Amino acid sequence: MIWLGIDTANMPLSVAIVKDGTILAEVNSSMAVNHSLRAMPVIEELFATVQLQPKDIDAIAVSEGPGSYTGVRIGVTIAKTLAWTLKKPLFGVSSLKVLAANAVYFDGLICPIVDARRNNVYAGVYEFVDGGLTAIAEDGHFAIENLLDVLASKERPVLFVGKDVAMHEELMKERLKENAVIAPFPLQLPRASSLIFIAQQSGQEENTHAFTPEYRRIAEAEANWLMQQRKDQDNE
Amino acid sequence: MDKDMYILGIETSCDETAASVVKNGHEIVSNVVASQIQSQQRFGGVVPEIASRHHVEQITLVIEEALAEANLAPSDLDAVAVTEGPGLVGALLIGINAAKAFAFANGLPIVGVHHIAGHIYANQLMQPMEFPLLALIVSGGHTELVLMEKHGSFKLIGETRDDAAGEAYDKVARVLGLPYPGGPHIDKLALESDEAVDFPRAWLEPDSYDFSFSGLKSAVINYKHNIEQKGGEVNPSHVAAGFQQSVVDVLTEKTSRAAKEYGVKQVIAAGGVAANKGLRASLDAVFEKEGLPFYVPPISLCTDNAAMIAAAGTSMFVSGKRGTMEMNGRPGMELVSWND
Ligand SMILES: Nc1ncnc2c1ncn2[C@@H]1O[C@H](COP(=O)(O)OP(=O)(O)O)[C@@H](O)[C@H]1O
Ligand SMILES: [Mg+2]
Numbered sequence: 001m002i003w004l005g006i007d008t009a010n011m012p013l014s015v016a017i018v019k020d021g022t023i024l025a026e027v028n029s030s031m032a033v034n035h036s037l038r039a040m041p042v043i044e045e046l047f048a049t050v051q052l053q054p055k056d057i058d059a060i061a062v063s064e065g066p067g068s069y070t071g072v073r074i075g076v077t078i079a080k081t082l083a084w085t086l087k088k089p090l091f092g093v094s095s096l097k098v099l100a101a102n103a104v105y106f107d108g109l110i111c112p113i114v115d116a117r118r119n120n121v122y123a124g125v126y127e128f129v130d131g132g133l134t135a136i137a138e139d140g141h142f143a144i145e146n147l148l149d150v151l152a153s154k155e156r157p158v159l160f161v162g163k164d165v166a167m168h169e170e171l172m173k174e175r176l177k178e179n180a181v182i183a184p185f186p187l188q189l190p191r192a193s194s195l196i197f198i199a200q201q202s203g204q205e206e207n208t209h210a211f212t213p214e215y216r217r218i219a220e221a222e223a224n225w226l227m228q229q230r231k232d233q234d235n236e
Numbered sequence: 237m238d239k240d241m242y243i244l245g246i247e248t249s250c251d252e253t254a255a256s257v258v259k260n261g262h263e264i265v266s267n268v269v270a271s272q273i274q275s276q277q278r279f280g281g282v283v284p285e286i287a288s289r290h291h292v293e294q295i296t297l298v299i300e301e302a303l304a305e306a307n308l309a310p311s312d313l314d315a316v317a318v319t320e321g322p323g324l325v326g327a328l329l330i331g332i333n334a335a336k337a338f339a340f341a342n343g344l345p346i347v348g349v350h351h352i353a354g355h356i357y358a359n360q361l362m363q364p365m366e367f368p369l370l371a372l373i374v375s376g377g378h379t380e381l382v383l384m385e386k387h388g389s390f391k392l393i394g395e396t397r398d399d400a401a402g403e404a405y406d407k408v409a410r411v412l413g414l415p416y417p418g419g420p421h422i423d424k425l426a427l428e429s430d431e432a433v434d435f436p437r438a439w440l441e442p443d444s445y446d447f448s449f450s451g452l453k454s455a456v457i458n459y460k461h462n463i464e465q466k467g468g469e470v471n472p473s474h475v476a477a478g479f480q481q482s483v484v485d486v487l488t489e490k491t492s493r494a495a496k497e498y499g500v501k502q503v504i505a506a507g508g509v510a511a512n513k514g515l516r517a518s519l520d521a522v523f524e525k526e527g528l529p530f531y532v533p534p535i536s537l538c539t540d541n542a543a544m545i546a547a548a549g550t551s552m553f554v555s556g557k558r559g560t561m562e563m564n565g566r567p568g569m570e571l572v573s574w575n576d
Contacts (some may be wrong), residue, residue, distance in 0.1 A: 077337070081295070083295055085342060224285075
């Protein structure tokens with residue numbers, strides 16, 4: 001089985017080709033470069049490196065979000081299109097779970113984080129149990145303060161993973177004290193090989209045409225519209 | 237051409253997800269458009285984030301349908317043409333990345349097309365273009381007069397200095413409380429009306445081919461305001477008719493003057509506002525009198541579609557133009573010639 005994995009959900013880019021449990025090649029980068037400029041060229045390079053043709057792959061795994069709306073959509077669009085036109089199965093995996101996979105074997109809670117501006121984060125809470133990652137809470141969009149309060153109440157060590165952890169490190173240590181553990185830098189970038197690993201272990205095949213990102217937030221215009229609808233109803 | 241050439245076009249620059257196959261640059265083999273108007277109407281305009289969310293939902297289905305309707309496999313295609321800009325960047329990126337992934341998977345070349353070149357080439361799907369040619373582009377984002385001396389050669393001779401014609405239509409429609417997009421509603425009211433409010437025409441300098449519609453928009457707002465202050469009520473049909481007459485008069489006069497000055501053999505209109513019945517009738521009448529062939533595509537080819545992108549893309553492809561896997565969305569892309 002040959003797998004292609006793609007993660008463009010946030011600023012880091014990761015693409016991997018895995019064959020029968022071996023990483024043939026993987027590219028990881030974290031640069032402020034638009035994924036539309038980089039993603040397809042990197043995919044093309046990777047196929048050339050491993051001397052395979054697109055049609056040689058057997059399955060595709062993609063990071064489905066949450067994260068940057070545009071970033072997630074670039075990866076999802078590429079993955080959907082490849083899966084559909086090559087007639088291969090498509091697997092979507094949480095971008096946060098991919099980050100959590102960097103920290104398996106940690107004895108405690110694993111909290112992958114992606115900054116969502118204005119003191120908000122996308123985050124999940126995972127635990128490594130019986131050789132796999134179990135979600136303790138659903139991925140979501142949280143005020144960092146609220147998230148840290150909940151984590152502090154667990155009174156267990158929490159490993160924070162992700163490039164954006166540094167932005168909130170002080171607050172984490174203040175709230176969780178010695179229970180706040182910050183992942184070292186080699187564990188902070190999402191890896192497409194982990195994405196593929198999770199898809200193989202616990203992934204569910206998606207309906208390719210219907211597959212869409214997990215934004216974990218409704219669009220602002222839609223939120224405003226819903227609020228207006230409710231107001232109008234109350235006034236009636 | 238000894239062998240038939242099939243090009244897949246993809247367009248996602250605004251709120252339509254579209255794919256089409258065009259044969260030899262002028263024959264539509266399939267033309268699929270998934271519109272978001274239903275979903276966007278409640279916001280009174282196109283919300284970029286919502287547009288992007290819809291595109292990612294529709295894109296593979298729309299491409300699949302275009303190939304199925306054409307009864308072609310990817311291996312039957314010669315290239316993929318996709319709108320590179322201008323437009324909403326997040327929306328453009330869906331079409332572009334789908335096009336790149338599709339081209340890569342199937343070993344096809346890719347061509348990035350300017351949206352307005354697409355609108356112009358919509359005409360090539362109806363009858364062959366003859367040069368020199370004058371194109372009046374009137375859409376939600378553009379109002380331009382473009383001179384073409386041959387295929388793929390564009391010279392801008394006039395453009396709007398403020399609002400685009402379609403934008404003015406949509407803004408005035410909102411003032412009149414008409415649903416989005418307002419153009420067709422104003423058109424309908426204007427045609428039914430037996431009276432028209434007299435609004436100013438923005439001629440600008442006597443020899444200018446530029447346009448300006450923001451003053452007209454303000455005139456409409458002031459007119460409504462004045463009447464309402466006196467406790468009266470505006471008649472939307474009379475306002476629509478007056479507004480439309482002002483827009484149509486200016487567009488018609490400048491187009492016909494430019495056609496004469498540049499001695500063109502053909503005049504075409506393109507873009508969403510070219511669907512306007514009043515404008516079509518007025519341009520038809522003027523050029524019939526002057527004995528100049530004037531063409532405007534059917535309404536389905538005036539509004540955003542992918543057949544026009546495939547048609548323009550074919551001309552680019554034949555001229556040797558190729559895009560790369562690094563293609564990015566270009567929201568402010570300029571129309572440049574590919575054949576000079
Ligand atoms: N019959 C009509 N009369 C006037 N304007 C129209 C008519 N039909 C559509 N429009 C206008 O055309 C515009 C959309 O055209 P389109 O080519 O999609 O624009 P763009 O691609 O620049 O956004 C809208 O502003 C709409 O109101
Ligand atoms: Mg358009």
